[in-house]
Structure formats: C-alpha cells, structure tokens
Amino acid sequence: MKHIDIVKILKDKDHFSGQQLTLCGWARTVRSSKGICFIELNDGSAFRGIQLVIDESTCPDYALASKQGVGAALKATGTVVSSYKNPEIPEINVSSFEVLGEAPKDYPLQKKRHTLEFLRTIAHLRARTNTFNAMFRIRSALSIAIHRFFQERGFTYVHTPILTGSDCEGAGEMFRVTTLDPCKAKPAGMSDAEFYKDDFFGCKAGLTVSGQLEGETLAMALGKIYTFGPTFRAENSNTARHAAEFWQIEPEVAFAELEDLIELAEAMIKSIISDVLDNCPEEMAFFDKHYDNGLVDKLRTLVQQDFVVLEYTEAIRILQESKVQFDYPVQWGCDLQTEHERYITEKVYNKPVFVINYPAKIKSFYMKQNSDSKTVAATDLLLPGVGEIIGGSQREDNLEKLERRMKELNMEEEDYWWYLDLRRFGTAPHSGFGLGFERLLLYITGIGNIRDVAIFPRTKGNLQF
C-alpha cells in the first residue's frame, strides 16, 4: 500500500507542505460539524497523530468520514497544510477518503481516559491508547539503549538457554518443562532421577530463572558478555512488581571485582536513561504529565548525580540509630526489608544507593567470600520509589571455597561439575549482575504496576491473550 508514515510529516512539515500524500492509520477522535469534519489519525509511527480536515465542499467522501468512530482504520489522500490555529502544526486537507476497517459501536476504547485496570482486560487493544503507545515506544528505545551501551564497551551479546536442568540456583521457583503425561504422578518412594529418565531430556527440566551460570562460562572465554532475554519465575507472589515472565539484562565480566561492577552498573543506568530522555521526549512528557509529575526532572537529576555506595554494616548502623519504629527489627545478619530499603534510599539519601558486602548467610552460594569470613562481595542497587532493581556480585573464583560453601548448603556438587570446572581451569576474578528490565521501565515511566509495562503480562492466575 503506497502511503507515508505520519512521523515523517510531523518531523519535516516544511518539506512536505503543499504536497499531495496518502496516509493510513486509525481514528483517535472524530468531530464533525455541518460541512466539515476533523479526524485525529494515528498510525503508530509517532506518538502523536495528525489531523485530517474533510471539507464537504472539496471532498466527496465527507458523509462517509463524518460517520466514522474512534478506532476505525482509514486511508486518506490530501494536501499537507499548516494548521488553521497553529502554523507550526501540519494537518491534511483531505481530497479522497477510504474506510479500510470500521470500528462498530461496541469498540471498547473511547475518547476519554480509561483506567489501567480496565485496559488490562482488553490488552489486545490497549496498545492503541496514548499510554501504551508511549510505553511500547519507550520499551523499544530502552532495549536499543541497553544494546548500545554494552556494544560501545566491547561486550558480546550472548544467548543463554531458556530450557535448563539446574534448578537450585536459589533465585526462585522454577516452571517445570516436561513431555510426560501430566496426569501421571510420581510414585511414592521413586527418585527424581528414575522418574524423569523417560522424560524428554532424561532428567528434570525447567524454564530458566537466570542465565548467570551459563553466562559465566562465556565470560571466562569472551571476557565481557551480557544476556538480554526472558526469565521465568513460578513464585507465588502477587504484587505490582512481580511477573512470571520478565526480561533480564545480565552482564558478566572477567577480571572485574565488585567495585568495577558497581562502576559498570552506574554508568549503564545513567547511559540508558539519558538515551530514553533524548530519544523519547514526547512520550516522557506524557508520563510526566499523566502519571508522575516531576518524572523527567527526577530522571535528569539521577543521571547527573553520583550514586551512593554503602556498606551493609553501615546501613544497619544507620537504621538502628534512626530511632524509626520499623515493623521488622534491624540487626546485623538480617536481610533488608522493603521498609528498610525505602528509608535508606528515600529518607537518608534520596538517590540511588548501592548496598555492598552483605552477610554471606542471606546471599547465594556463588558470591565471593570476603576476607572477614562473614560477608560476601555482593551488591543491590536500590532506587527511590521502586526499591531493588539490580542484584549482583563478584563471583567466588576459588574452587575450595566454593566447594566448601556448596557443602554447607547441601548442594549436589555433581549437578554443578561444569560450573566448578570454571574454577578448576584458568579461574579468574569475575563479576556480574542482573537487572529487571520491566522494573526499570516502571521507574522510567512512573507506571506503578508491572502488568502495564509488558504487552501481555504473565502473572499468577493470568495467561489471557
């Protein structure tokens, strides 16, 4: 179909002014008076649309046009002119008009504000709203920004498997993948190994909860790598921040210690947010206006300031000396609760905070054990408003220490033979982190629920669409 993207006209009005062009898109609003009809046309090429002006005296299709409603797919040919009211804005004086697909009266979207809860029930149509148009545009820009950041720094983009057999990384509940008859239960007393030997992979399998372990093997060959792909958690958590399927960015860097990792994480956050601010100004202005006043200023400030690096031990001291009555008592060795994280990042500093060197007991087996033999070289990045957005660590590269830790946790060493081999052959210090892509989108857009930053969110009890 020969037509022009609306974005081109919006971006270069003077060049197209006076030209006869054909446009395709969907009606956002239709206003008709006697003899003249206005249709706001949006084709998705830009956040904004363009106004079609259909004058009865110059367009034979006026009657057809004035009958159209919100949502109709239209094709119009006409001349680019300056808007009657604002010469900076182009509009189209239509000479011929065609309806590609009508939107009958039961079309659920109206030219008014809908709640996000309602739009979730029509997720297949919600991309046609300003909010989701802007969201998916930003989601795309953010993805590209992430690739750009790592590519410019010489990282290799790797694809770690989605199907995996390792299920005790401690990251979360795993979705089971099987071709066995789902109705057939495992007989009492039968071992997993025996039961799953007839399964597709000949062992227990699931969807990945993290590409980290696999990523480490590539980092020990390619040096600097990152993954950017889907992750699955079967956690029974029902919150605005948890999805069963989400995208994760997991860089893994050889010859990097914790402080190198923190430098990388801070540079990445600043770089990708700057990119989005530069590339999606209209979309960001929309979220600032309708969802989170001051959002753009907040992000601009964020990319200019230094993030805080705070020892876990120091964080505990601050919390204990705060005199605030927390629901969960604070003592060295406990994990930081949401209320603690919020106090630190929102009340004490009001900026992003890397908390570092957590007690080994509350962290994963693979984290680098510090010389104090109590803590590990781990870090969480806490953001005001959203909480933890990055979790990472230097990895334990000493074979004996790693084996000792796995024994303490009653882990099966055989399951990790290849992971341990990385420490056996040419081991080296290395570090990595995981960033929840959707959580970053929440922060950047000011949207409050993870169900509204993915096309078709997968959450507990919800697999519609």
Add this chain to the structure above:
RNA sequence: UCCAGAAUAGCUCAAUGGUAGAGCAAUCGGCUGUUAACCGAUCGGUUGUAGGUUCGAGUCCUACUUCUGGAGCCA
C-alpha cells in the same frame, strides 16, 4: 501466601434499610475550524456469584470469585 479495601449501565462514579441516578460512550438530530468539540433528544441495569437476616437489601451478615493497595519472596 498473609493483611486491608473494593465490585452498581459499555467506561468513570453517585445513591440514610424504602421508586437505582449522573457524566462520558452509543443512536438520532442541530451547528461552517473543531482540539477528550459543543447543543438537544433517545437508548442503556438479574447492583460480581451463592446463600441468609428483614414487611422490604445496591445498602446488613456468611461463603466464594475477581480486582486494587500493602507485606513476604524476589529482579
């Protein structure tokens, strides 16, 4: 999974235990430049489901379902 709250027209919301309403949408008409256009009329309901209390329940009670907010778990 736990705690709290909510569910009324297509959407957003009203309605002392006593005749279920409004705005928007839709439909029809009017209006020569509108910007979520405007003006007039019309249409629109098993008040989430199932029980119970009561002369009478949208309203009170019980259970269930779904959603929302918070917490846990986590990214």
